[in-house]
Amino acid sequence: MPEIARWEDLERDRPEIALNGTQLLYQHGAGLAYLATQRKDGGFRIHPFCPVVTAEGIYGLIGDSPKRDDLARGGSFAIHAFPKPDGDDEFMLAGRAVRRLTNEREIATVADAYHATGSTSSGDEWTFEFLIDRALLSPYEADEGGKQIWPSRYFTWQAK
Amino acid sequence: MAGEMNGWSRFEREAPEIASAGRRLLSPNGSGIAFLATVRKDGGPRVHPVMPILAEGSLYVFVVNLGWKYRDLVRDGRYALHSSPNAEGGEEFYITGAARQSPDAAERAMVREACGGRLGGHDFEALFELGADRALHTKWENWGTAQTWPEYHKWAAGSD
Numbered sequence: 001m002p003e004i005a006r007w008e009d010l011e012r013d014r015p016e017i018a019l020n021g022t023q024l025l026y027q028h029g030a031g032l033a034y035l036a037t038q039r040k041d042g043g044f045r046i047h048p049f050c051p052v053v054t055a056e057g058i059y060g061l062i063g064d065s066p067k068r069d070d071l072a073r074g075g076s077f078a079i080h081a082f083p084k085p086d087g088d089d090e091f092m093l094a095g096r097a098v099r100r101l102t103n104e105r106e107i108a109t110v111a112d113a114y115h116a117t118g119s120t121s122s123g124d125e126w127t128f129e130f131l132i133d134r135a136l137l138s139p140y141e142a143d144e145g146g147k148q149i150w151p152s153r154y155f156t157w158q159a160k
Numbered sequence: 161m162a163g164e165m166n167g168w169s170r171f172e173r174e175a176p177e178i179a180s181a182g183r184r185l186l187s188p189n190g191s192g193i194a195f196l197a198t199v200r201k202d203g204g205p206r207v208h209p210v211m212p213i214l215a216e217g218s219l220y221v222f223v224v225n226l227g228w229k230y231r232d233l234v235r236d237g238r239y240a241l242h243s244s245p246n247a248e249g250g251e252e253f254y255i256t257g258a259a260r261q262s263p264d265a266a267e268r269a270m271v272r273e274a275c276g277g278r279l280g281g282h283d284f285e286a287l288f289e290l291g292a293d294r295a296l297h298t299k300w301e302n303w304g305t306a307q308t309w310p311e312y313h314k315w316a317a318g319s320d
Contacts, residue, residue, distance in 0.1 A: 043256055077204075090208065094205065094206060
């Protein structure tokens with residue numbers, strides 16, 4: 001089982017990955033990313049969702065759905081930021097999600113941050129924290145004409 | 161050539177309306193980016209962008225053979241693929257199944273031609289056909305309002 005850590009650990013160890021990753025997640029105002037979860041039969045499901053980054057962690061408010069069942073059952077996930085309109089920069093996290101049930105301050109902080117960006121809620125979502133075992137930031141540099149230079153650069157981090 | 165696996169052509173035959181939406185969302189104007197979830201060695205998901213290509217009734221991707229997602233697909237072909245956000249908003253499509261690497265030169269040439277030569281011109285680009293086991297088209301009614309709700313259209317191989 002890989003080591004897992006919180007967003008704050010990524011931010012402390014590799015602030016440039018956390019900063020650029022946050023910018024990609026929030027490029028449209030509200031947090032937007034793809035969330036891959038593991039089905040009961042071992043295959044995957046992938047859907048868009050609204051991640052929430054706070055000073056401590058990265059979270060999701062997940063309504064009643066198959067992906068919520070996936071997270072509650074095993075929690076294995078991968079998150080990838082939405083594409084940029086003008087480039088192919090990537091930001092991906094993977095690890096294990098854990099439902100947050102008891103820490104009312106933490107749950108309220110996540111809900112406030114979620115609603116502050118304009119995301120809507122039915123009020124019955126479960127709060128999951130995404131604990132991270134690896135992160136990848138892959139930005140492209142541009143030539144003088146603004147064209148992306150392939151390949152991109154890779155910045156990776158693994159929880160220790 | 162394609163056709164021996166549960167493929168796009170079977171999906172298209174059994175669920176033409178969902179397949180039509182999938183074609184439009186995965187490959188708008190013959191090109192587009194989608195997000196591919198693959199199975200890591202430890203069983204967890206990984207997500208990266210790819211450019212899906214629909215050619216002669218099959219769904220393909222070219223994958224750089226130096227990267228993680230290539231190794232994932234060779235080791236365990238299960239995948240999930242989700243469309244990028246469409247320009248108008250309010251629609252999503254995803255498909256899951258098993259990928260098959262194709263070493264066939266004629267098939268590669270056909271797919272390369274289908275994507276206008278944008279991909280497949282280098283030896284390091286490996287060609288995979290993506291099989292189709294299940295698909296989901298989501299249309300958000302009243303998109304952009306607080307009263308939006310999803311309408312789901314699902315297909316699973318052999319469900320009829």
